[in-house]
Amino acid sequence: MAASEAFTMQQAKEALRDGKLMGWKCTTCGHTQATPMLVCPVDRKRAIEGVELPPTGQVVSFTVQNVSSEEYINDIPFAFVVVELDNKVRVSGWLPYVAKAADLPLGTKVRFTPSYKPGVQFEKA
Amino acid sequence: MRDVYLVGVGQTRYGKLSSTLREAAAEASLAALDRAGLEPTALDGAFLSNAFGLVERQGHLGPLVMTALGVPEVPCTSIEAACASGSSAFREAFVNVAGGFADTMLAVGVEKVSQLDTVTATSYFSYGSDYVYEGACGASFPGLYATMATAHMKKHGTTEEQLAAVAVKAHENAASNPKAHFQKKITLDDVMKSMVVASPLKLYDCCPFSDGAAAAILTTKEKAQALGAPLIRVAGSGRAGAIASLPDRPDLTTVPSTRVAADQALKMAKKTVADIDFFEVHDCFTIAEVVATEDLGLFKRGEGARAAADGATRVDGKRPVNPSGGLKAKGHPVGATGLGQINEVFDQLTGKAGGRQVANAKTALTHNVGATGGSCAVHMFERSN
Numbered sequence: 001m002a003a004s005e006a007f008t009m010q011q012a013k014e015a016l017r018d019g020k021l022m023g024w025k026c027t028t029c030g031h032t033q034a035t036p037m038l039v040c041p042v043d044r045k046r047a048i049e050g051v052e053l054p055p056t057g058q059v060v061s062f063t064v065q066n067v068s069s070e071e072y073i074n075d076i077p078f079a080f081v082v083v084e085l086d087n088k089v090r091v092s093g094w095l096p097y098v099a100k101a102a103d104l105p106l107g108t109k110v111r112f113t114p115s116y117k118p119g120v121q122f123e124k125a
Numbered sequence: 126m127r128d129v130y131l132v133g134v135g136q137t138r139y140g141k142l143s144s145t146l147r148e149a150a151a152e153a154s155l156a157a158l159d160r161a162g163l164e165p166t167a168l169d170g171a172f173l174s175n176a177f178g179l180v181e182r183q184g185h186l187g188p189l190v191m192t193a194l195g196v197p198e199v200p201c202t203s204i205e206a207a208c209a210s211g212s213s214a215f216r217e218a219f220v221n222v223a224g225g226f227a228d229t230m231l232a233v234g235v236e237k238v239s240q241l242d243t244v245t246a247t248s249y250f251s252y253g254s255d256y257v258y259e260g261a262c263g264a265s266f267p268g269l270y271a272t273m274a275t276a277h278m279k280k281h282g283t284t285e286e287q288l289a290a291v292a293v294k295a296h297e298n299a300a301s302n303p304k305a306h307f308q309k310k311i312t313l314d315d316v317m318k319s320m321v322v323a324s325p326l327k328l329y330d331c332c333p334f335s336d337g338a339a340a341a342i343l344t345t346k347e348k349a350q351a352l353g354a355p356l357i358r359v360a361g362s363g364r365a366g367a368i369a370s371l372p373d374r375p376d377l378t379t380v381p382s383t384r385v386a387a388d389q390a391l392k393m394a395k396k397t398v399a400d401i402d403f404f405e406v407h408d409c410f411t412i413a414e415v416v417a418t419e420d421l422g423l424f425k426r427g428e429g430a431r432a433a434a435d436g437a438t439r440v441d442g443k444r445p446v447n448p449s450g451g452l453k454a455k456g457h458p459v460g461a462t463g464l465g466q467i468n469e470v471f472d473q474l475t476g477k478a479g480g481r482q483v484a485n486a487k488t489a490l491t492h493n494v495g496a497t498g499g500s501c502a503v504h505m506f507e508r509s510n
Contacts, residue, residue, distance in 0.1 A: 034372055035255065035257075035258050035372070035373055041368075061276040061279070063264075063267075063268045063272050063274075063323040065263065065264075065265060065267075065271075065322070065323045065324075066320065066321055066323070067244075067247060067265060067267065067322050067323065068244070068247065068265060069247045069251045069260065069263075069265060070244055070245065071260075071261065071263070072263040075263065080262060080264040080269075080272060080323075082371055083372075090372040091372050092258050092264070092370070092371060094262045094263040100324070106275070106279055118261040119261040119262030
């Protein structure tokens with residue numbers, strides 16, 4: 001695939017606003033990740049395309065933040081989460097309205113939800 | 126490849142400095158040159174490490190520092206590898222001497238962020254993450270390491286009390302380090318009762334935002350011998366990268382670049398971890414020290430926190446870790462940190478570490494991580510006289 005046809009971060013961002021969680025997939029080995037690649041880190045091939053990711057998964061790790069950057073200053077406390085989607089691909093995101101660690105057991109099922117915020121937002125499924 | 130020797134180190138106090146970036150960097154550089162018995166004119170070149178210079182509205186800092194040192198003709202290139210910037214600058218200085226491109230090199234690191242409030246500093250630091258996929262999802266640096274801690278606790282049963290023990294040890298060591306940001310001892314109770322910054326990490330699990338500068342001088346064996354300096358050889362140098370973004374990593378309880386960089390450095394030095402008398406490792410958060418000691422092979426996987434709680438990493442323990450007080454208590458002026466670790470190596474291997482001296486230390490290993498492991502540099506040092 002020529003570089004000009006590559007699936008871009010801008011396209012992924014626009015899809016996110018339209019309610020689609022997107023990732024990058026290697027069409028030769030199938031490796032899929034939520035962050036951009038022009039060359040697959042597994043088989044080092046260049047046949048990469050954009051792919052829609054499943055909107056649901058489970059929390060594999062997280063933290064509840066009481067201190068944040070400027071972007072999230074009105075959202076604390078909230079959870080930053082690493083989610084394993086139903087196709088086993090991992091994505092990071094955030095979950096509003098989580099005040100303490102006990103409120104979000106590991107394995108909690110979550111669903112992607114479009115947001116005005118720049119990051120990927122989840123809600124409990 | 127030529128043998129390379131560490132002949133001088135210098136650093137400012139860590140904490141809140143009133144000096145500018147160039148003044149702090151020049152002060153640390155001069156201190157290092159003085160300790161080596163050299164004038165700035167001895168330098169063939171320099172690397173300067175800095176991550177947040179734009180806070181001071183200053184890029185291209187190298188020539189300003191060399192000008193302040195009275196040698197504007199000496200080339201100085203800036204290196205940025207987030208929190209591993211200092212050791213990465215040291216690595217490039219090492220490569221220049223080892224490769225025969227230069228005889229005497231300066232590596233100097235500097236950071237100044239104390240003029241920022243906590244929210245602004247937290248925002249700047251988050252730009253060192255994979256911002257679109259981490260920072261923009263709300264993650265602060267404490268948040269990213271806290272996410273690793275949650276995974277470590279789940280997989281290995283590590284407890285918050287065991288993590289707190291790492292902080293207590295760090296403060297105890299820093300209390301006898303006159304350059305340290307924090308020079309007061311704390312108790313387990315202090316840590317456990319401090320505010321939760323990012324669960325499970327509490328305030329005392331976290332390093333501070335520090336100002337500071339640190340420098341090191343490297344030269345050839347012939348020149349080191351002529352100086353009559355203590356002969357400290359840079360016996361090994363390793364540098365590795367890894368997936369920068371946490372969600373792309375299959376295992377959140379390990380930093381793969383640590384193992385790769387350590388293997389390179391130890392292979393070059395023809396040593397094993399068992400040959401090392403003490404370690405300065407990257408402990409921006411208590412969990413980071415635990416993961417580093419496991420990745421380096423000091424302790425079995427999952428046993429790092431328990432070993433720390435049992436006292437194994439104390440100055441008088443079986444495996445002394447961070448006698449300086451570490452990033453956690455000595456402080457973490459990002460661009461300077463890796464070179465600050467090398468300052469501790471020089472003090473320890475020359476018997477000048479005072480109340481935190483590791484008895485009979487002849488070998489040392491430094492481990493410095495950028496962000497959550499996207500960059501890593503490991504160096505091994507040996508006193509040979």
